Structure formats: C-alpha cells, structure tokens
Amino acid sequence: MERSTVTLSRIVKINLLLVAVFIAVAIVSVLIGPARIGIIQGLKGLLYGWHEGYAGLTPSEKTIIFSIRLPRVIFAGLVGASLSAAGVIFQALLRNPLADPFILGVSGGSAVGAIIGIIIGLGSVPFGISGLAFLGAVITVVLVFLIGKTNKELHSNTLLLAGVIVNAFFSAIIMFLISISTNTDLHNITFWLMGDLSLATWVKILFVSILLLFGFAIIYSYARPLNLIVTGEETAMQLGVSVERTKIILFLAGSLVTALAVSFSGIIGFVGLIIPHIMRMLLGPDHRLLLPASFLFGASFLVVADTIARTVIPHSELPVGVITAICGAPYFIYLLRRRSV
Amino acid sequence: MAIVQTEGVGFRYDDEWVLKNLSFKTCEGEFLGIIGPNGSGKTTLLKIIDGILMPQQGSVLINEINIRKIKRHDIAKLIAVVPQDSPIIFSFSVQEIVLMGRAPHLGRLRFEGQTDFEIVRKAMEMTDILPFAARSINELSGGERQRVLIARALAQQPQIILLDESTAFLDIKHQIAFFDLIKNLNKEEGLTVIAVTHDINLASLFCDRIMLLNEGMIHCIGTPDEVITESNIKEVYETDVLVDKNPLTGQPRVTLLSRSKQSVM
Numbered sequence: 001m002e003r004s005t006v007t008l009s010r011i012v013k014i015n016l017l018l019v020a021v022f023i024a025v026a027i028v029s030v031l032i033g034p035a036r037i038g039i040i041q042g043l044k045g046l047l048y049g050w051h052e053g054y055a056g057l058t059p060s061e062k063t064i065i066f067s068i069r070l071p072r073v074i075f076a077g078l079v080g081a082s083l084s085a086a087g088v089i090f091q092a093l094l095r096n097p098l099a100d101p102f103i104l105g106v107s108g109g110s111a112v113g114a115i116i117g118i119i120i121g122l123g124s125v126p127f128g129i130s131g132l133a134f135l136g137a138v139i140t141v142v143l144v145f146l147i148g149k150t151n152k153e154l155h156s157n158t159l160l161l162a163g164v165i166v167n168a169f170f171s172a173i174i175m176f177l178i179s180i181s182t183n184t185d186l187h188n189i190t191f192w193l194m195g196d197l198s199l200a201t202w203v204k205i206l207f208v209s210i211l212l213l214f215g216f217a218i219i220y221s222y223a224r225p226l227n228l229i230v231t232g233e234e235t236a237m238q239l240g241v242s243v244e245r246t247k248i249i250l251f252l253a254g255s256l257v258t259a260l261a262v263s264f265s266g267i268i269g270f271v272g273l274i275i276p277h278i279m280r281m282l283l284g285p286d287h288r289l290l291l292p293a294s295f296l297f298g299a300s301f302l303v304v305a306d307t308i309a310r311t312v313i314p315h316s317e318l319p320v321g322v323i324t325a326i327c328g329a330p331y332f333i334y335l336l337r338r339r340s341v
Numbered sequence: 342m343a344i345v346q347t348e349g350v351g352f353r354y355d356d357e358w359v360l361k362n363l364s365f366k367t368c369e370g371e372f373l374g375i376i377g378p379n380g381s382g383k384t385t386l387l388k389i390i391d392g393i394l395m396p397q398q399g400s401v402l403i404n405e406i407n408i409r410k411i412k413r414h415d416i417a418k419l420i421a422v423v424p425q426d427s428p429i430i431f432s433f434s435v436q437e438i439v440l441m442g443r444a445p446h447l448g449r450l451r452f453e454g455q456t457d458f459e460i461v462r463k464a465m466e467m468t469d470i471l472p473f474a475a476r477s478i479n480e481l482s483g484g485e486r487q488r489v490l491i492a493r494a495l496a497q498q499p500q501i502i503l504l505d506e507s508t509a510f511l512d513i514k515h516q517i518a519f520f521d522l523i524k525n526l527n528k529e530e531g532l533t534v535i536a537v538t539h540d541i542n543l544a545s546l547f548c549d550r551i552m553l554l555n556e557g558m559i560h561c562i563g564t565p566d567e568v569i570t571e572s573n574i575k576e577v578y579e580t581d582v583l584v585d586k587n588p589l590t591g592q593p594r595v596t597l598l599s600r601s602k603q604s605v606m
Contacts, residue, residue: 005434005436005437005440006437007453008452092431095430097430097431221449221450222449224444224447224449224450225449227433227437227441228441228444230429230430231429231433231438231441232427232428232429234393234427235424235427237393237413238391238393238417238420238421238422238424239417239442239444239497240413240415240416240417240418240444241413241414242413242414280431284432284433284437285432285433285437286433286437
C-alpha cells in the first residue's frame with residue numbers, strides 16, 4: 001500500500017477532519033435517547049440553551065441535555081481518547097501489536113481499588129470510588145515499574161511479564177472480593193468491571209480533561225523518538241534518542257492516561273487495542289500522525305459505542321464494554337484474517 | 342588529528358572481559374577494517390566507539406573529546422551505524438525509514454524541511470532504492486532492506502560511519518557496489534570508515550589499515566600487507582590459508598584451504 005509521507009499540513013488536515021467527525025457524532029448522540037427531543041429544537045437548544053432565559057427547551061429537556069447527555073458524551077469522548085492514545089503508546093513501547101492499555105496491570109489494580117470502594121460504600125462520596133480506583137492504578141504502576149526495572153534499564157519483556165503476573169494476582173483478589181460481596185454490590189461491581197460512563201459530571205470532566213491534555217502533550221512531544229524506538233532500541237540510540245529516559249517518561253505518561261480513563265469509567269476493553277490498529281492501517285505507523293488521529297477517532301468510537309449501549313434496549317442500559325467487545329472482536333478477527341491472506 | 346581514539350579500553354558483560362586494554366587511533370578520512378574470529382570482540386568494540394556501551398576501563402575520544410561528555414543526539418550527528426539487519430515490526434515506508442536518518446539533526450519536534458527531503462532523495466539514489474521509496478520496508482527482500490539501512494546512515498551525514506557486517510547478506514554485485522560507494526565517500530568527502538567484516542579479501546581490497554582482533558586484544562594493526570599474512574591468520578583463526586597477491590591490485594589475497602582437498606596439491 002502506498003501512502004504519502006507525514007508532513008505538518010497532512011497532520012493538520014486529517015486531524016481537523018477527525019475533529020469534525022467527533023463533533024458530528026457528539027451532536028447526534030446528544031439528540032438520541034429515550035426522551036425525544038426534536039432535531040431543530042435540540043440543535044438550537046445546544047447552541048443557545050446555556051443562557052438562563054432561553055425558552056426553546058422545557059426545564060426537564062434542559063436537564064436532560066446539559067446535565068445528563070452532554071457530559072456523558074464528552075466524558076465518553078475523553079475516555080475513548082485516553083484509551084486509544086495509551087494503546088498506541090504501549091504497542092510501540094513494548095513493540096508488540098497485541099499490547100493494550102491494560103496489559104501492564106493498571107486495570108487490575110484500579111479494579112481492586114474500585115471494588116473495595118463499592119464494598120465499603122463509597123458510592124455516594126464524590127470521587128470516592130474513582131479516587132480509590134486511581135490510587136489502585138498508581139500503586140500498580142509503581143509496582144510494575146519497580147519489578148520491570150533491572151540495572152537501571154526498562155526491558156520490554158520483563159515489563160510484559162511483570163504486567164501479566166500483577167494482573168493475575170489482582171484477578172485473584174477481584175474474584176475473592178466478588179465472592180464475599182452482597183447482591184446489590186455485585187451489580188455495581190459487574191457494571192464497573194464492564195465499563196460504565198453513566199456517572200459523568202462536569203467536575204469529573206474538568207479534572208480528567210486537564211490531566212489528560214497534560215499527559216497527551218508529554219506523549220506527543222516524544223512522537224519522533226517513539227518512531228525510532230519502534231524500529232529497535234539500539235537503532236534509536238544510534239539515531240540520537242536517549243532511549244531509557246524516553247521509555248520511562250512514556251511508560252509513566254501512558255500509565256497516567258490509562259489510570260485516568262479506568263478509574264472514572266471502569267474497564268472498557270478493545271478500544272485501546274483496536275483503534276490504534278485501524279488508524280495504523282489507514283494512516284501508517286508514524287506516531288506524529290498516529291497519536292492524535294487515534295486520540296480523536298477513539299473519542300468518536302467510544303461515543304458511538306456508548307450511545308448504542310444506552311439506547312439499543314429500551315428502558316435499560318448495557319455496559320459499554322459489551323458493545324465495544326461485540327463490535328471489536330469480530331472486526332479484529334477480520335483484520336487478522338485479511339492480513340494473513 | 343585522531344578522530345576516533347581509544348585508550349586502554351576494557352569491557353565485560355558479566356565476569357569475562359570481552360575487550361582488554363585496547364588502544365588505537367584512527368585519523369580523519371581513514372578506512373579502517375576490523376577482522377577477527379567470532380567472539381573476538383569486534384561488534385562490542387563498534388558499540389563502544391558509538392557510545393552504545395560504556396567501557397568499564399579506559400576511555401573513548403571522538404575528535405579528542407571524551408564520549409561520556411557528548412550528548413546522545415550529538416554523537417548521532419557524528420557517527421552513523423549500518424547494522425547487519427534489524428527486523429522492523431510496523432510497516433514504515435522506505436522513505437520514512439531513510440528520513441529517520443535526519444532525526445539527530447531535527448531533534449524531537451522539528452519537521453523535515455526541503456533540504457532534508459533532498460538529502461534523503463540523494464541517499465536513496467546512491468543506494469539504488471529510489472524505485473521503491475514508497476513501498477513498505479516489510480515487503481522488501483533482505484538485500485533491498487540492507488540498502489535502505491545504508492541510505493539511512495548516509496542521510497545522517499556523519500563524519501564517521503561504522504559498518505557492522507553490513508554486507509554479509511548482500512550478493513556480490515551489491516557488496517561491491519556498496520563498498521565502492523563507501524570508498525568513494527571516503528576519498529571524495531573524507532568520510533571516516535570503520536568496518537567490521539568477516540570477509541578478509543574485501544577488507545584487503547578497500548581498507549587503508551586493518552586491525553586483527555583476537556580474544557579482545559589487538560593481535561596486530563597495520564596495512565593489509567602487514568596484517569594479512571599466512572602466519573597471522575594461522576595464529577588467530579587456527580586455520581591454514583594461502584596468501585598471495587591479487588594480480589590486478591597487488592593487495593594480499595586469501596585463499597581458503599580444505600583439509601580434505603590438500604592431498605591434491
């Protein structure tokens with residue numbers, strides 16, 4: 001397959017297109033839901049409804065749009081963007097196309113934190129469950145980092161093994177916690193484990209977006225070194241990259257971004273695995289284009305998935321992870337088969 | 342002025358010293374060959390010259406500056422390496438790989454400009470890979486991929502180029518074409534070349550001086566005539582060979598002898 005080399009103007013053009021796609025997807029998603037709001041009315045409402053005196057929407061419609069659907073859509077976008085960008089990082093860093101943001105155990109640690117939060121009844125405390133989940137994720141990152149770091153070097157294989165072991169350990173703890181929890185807790189735990197975007201609030205959005213943009217800015221400033229590292233660590237050194245420092249920075253930034261997404265939304269699988277692959281196939285492996293494109297397309301993808309999750313069965317809601325996996329797994333098989341032929 | 346100089350370099354991976362008290366100098370514009378048996382420390386020495394490995398003893402000077410004091414991306418502006426072959430998992434295009442040679446000059450953030458594309462085009466032209474510039478690196482044959490790595494090193498515009506068995510997998514046409522190209526850059530532009538190779542005849546043909554390594558020490562270093570002798574080869578490689586003169590160039594020429602065929606002579 002031939003494609004043109006990445007230039008600044010190509011990056012800008014493609015990403016503007018992807019921003020437009022995201023905005024379109026977001027608007028459609030805000031207008032879809034059990035409570036019917038007319039298209040024209042809804043669009044006008046989105047534009048002018050912020051003003052106190054706007055009369056085009058009833059108070060309950062206003063609440064539905066601005067306090068429920070819009071934050072949820074934006075939050076889904078943030079989470080999708082985080083997971084996709086983190087997926088790109090870990091696939092490149094570990095030079096393993098099967099890597100995803102959860103491969104180093106961040107999800108497991110986060111889940112243990114969240115489940116403990118649910119069991120001890122922190123559900124009503126603001127940031128209670130997410131806070132514990134984030135703490136769990138951070139502890140895991142430190143743990144994996146310390147295990148994976150030998151002789152001041154971060155070895156991909158050691159890191160991968162450390163991640164697998166830590167994940168297995170946390171799975172055991174999760175099973176144990178589930179086996180001793182009550183029925184009501186069980187429902188919440190299940191939803192958390194499969195990914196839940198229904199608890200979005202503007203405060204969370206603000207918190208997550210600030211940290212996410214911070215993390216992504218760091219990641220993006222290492223896009224070229226990442227290209228070189230993908231072609232081999234020794235080659236990257238020969239081409240002037242301080243490989244160990246770059247790997248540590250990217251490992252930490254990628255983990256932070258993953259931890260953010262997971263602790264506020266639960267474990268939403270497949271996004272961080274599939275979006276990087278799709279974008280790499282369409283746009284090539286250059287991270288200067290791949291990173292922002294995955295970030296934006298991942299956002300659109302999760303908004304669509306979440307909209308399907310909350311509307312496909314009337315008066316009920318599916319965990320979004322169910323949708324991403326149902327769409328994702330067959331598509332992934334298709335990609336694998338197509339490549340081998 | 343010595344462009345590369347090592348002073349009493351000693352290096353070990355674990356307990357065993359791979360290089361022992363190794364000192365030599367290379368002048369600017371020299372074509373130096375490094376030969377020696379497997380495990381004699383050739384590749385390790387190249388990695389130490391490039392600052393990828395740091396010796397536990399002694400020091401390496403590049404342009405008379407200790408390599409420990411030179412930043413990684415500044416080393417990459419001075420020294421390029423053509424490795425044997427390295428698998429690349431994601432399908433970068435040929436041009437993208439060669440453009441990576443510009444990385445040390447561009448830093449982390451700057452985009453490639455017109456001059457960079459021009460340099461890259463020239464490097465691809467010299468290595469005869471322009472026809473497949475847009476193809477994926479993974480679709481190429483081993484020999485074609487090797488020429489891409491050579492082009493990347495040329496795009497780096499280094500003062501010193503290190504060749505680590507760079508032509509081991511090339512057919513004779515591309516082997517000679519590659520060494521002719523490097524020799525030309527060496528003569529015309531004063532590029533310093535340090536080439537590790539198993540092919541003693543190739544070394545004899547192209548190198549100004551040859552270093553013969555044995556068990557991490559310099560067995561001898563000098564012109565091809567001085568180094569490539571039957572006794573030196575016998576001592577280091579423990580193999581009987583016939584050394585005579587290349588009838589066209591007058592350089593020493595090694596002919597391998599097989600024990601099973603010796604009775605014929």
